Amino acid sequence: MYRRTILCFRGQDTLNAFQRGMCCLMRRYVSVRSEHDIKNFIRDNTEIVSAQSLTPEISLRLFTPTCRFWTERPESWPFPDPYWAIYWPGGQALARYLLNNPEVSGGRKVLDLGCGCGASAIAAKLTGASRVVANDIDPIAAVATKMNCELNNLDPLPCVTDNIIGSKPDDWDLILLGDMFYDEDLADHLHKWLQTCITTHGTQVLIGDPGRAQFEGHDIRKLLHKLSRFELPDSVKDENYGLTNSTVWCYNYKPDL
Template structure:
């Protein structure tokens, strides 16, 4: 199965079964830096890893909702796009796609900087880091990117460089269910694609709101798992964006992406 076919499994809601089957066929090579879970700003990328990422991604700022952000992504011009996924030496490269949920969140933050200005922001499941980058560009006082994939962490450092930003702190620890941090805002792009993950997120986000009054913004293009999850009835629609043609083509059947505010008792305050 080639990379672009693998993407469809996620869109069709079969990511979990597929990922499990795929992982049982091969193990990810061990990564020395996986042991260190928190990278403070200024962490550098291992030269071999940098070379791999640079060789196997393309710098792009088109075909998505935020042309002002440059990203290294896997595109049809990259060799792995057409190759069998078995040949990809690391875990599923979610970070190599700029997902519609993250696109909508980033667009919203760039257009409404007051949402993050002077605030501390956690980008949970940050992938390529575009939403965290949008938060930095819009004046957030503190940004932490969190993704359990260490390669995503490396890709985010490269993406910060591309946008002439000092890399923000990154943590690759699974923080869902851990102690609630003092975040003003948590943003989550395309994170409700798996029922178990969605349940864990729902529980933890509720705790963040209850204990810290954290604001929560969720970007999602209307995935089946998200629409049918019980969190959906407690969301307030903030804005809906029509997806660019190439994002539509890559996201089988999805035409728009929505930013939702999760405030169980009241909706997000204005700027």
């Protein structure tokens, strides 16, 4: 299954994350070019899902067994690997935490880094964030995020497709990262950049992760405080190779004064 291939790819440290990203960006679009065509392609090859996740309040366009590319060979997919078509367990925990605790994002400027399907960004907006920006280097994820906003009766959120990790940080009140620590090199770059965000603007950083080895073994774990842990629905457990729960962590990095 193509979906299972993506799950394996995201869960293993098989290639440098930046090499993967460059390979994805270099892949040619086969027959779909305009945003209108991309939207039609997404509509035709995903299903609207709301149940069987930690956030049944949020509807998303995702891969399901009824979708063509659930069983298609990976090389038949015309875009970069569609991480946006899967609701990853770290993102589920983050979105659930925001919905349970609306004061965390209410009235704040929020960045959803590596937004994928946009669920965390949507949760932030639903709970009253004053400004939400979704970021993903995959332009198809940006289109999918806008479509998912519309599914949830929200105006499309601004989506940035530049790689902003390592750039001069904006004055975000809150940065959300779901399932971003799947590669050691990427984790190193994230760690350094997040410290810069906190040092420069006092940004709060929340991380959602189901316990991947690359996250649990990284130095960043020493600087995190557990906020909440959620047991995953049975279907999510089955799809994620037996992972049973997902945790939301708060970055406690305190710069030297």
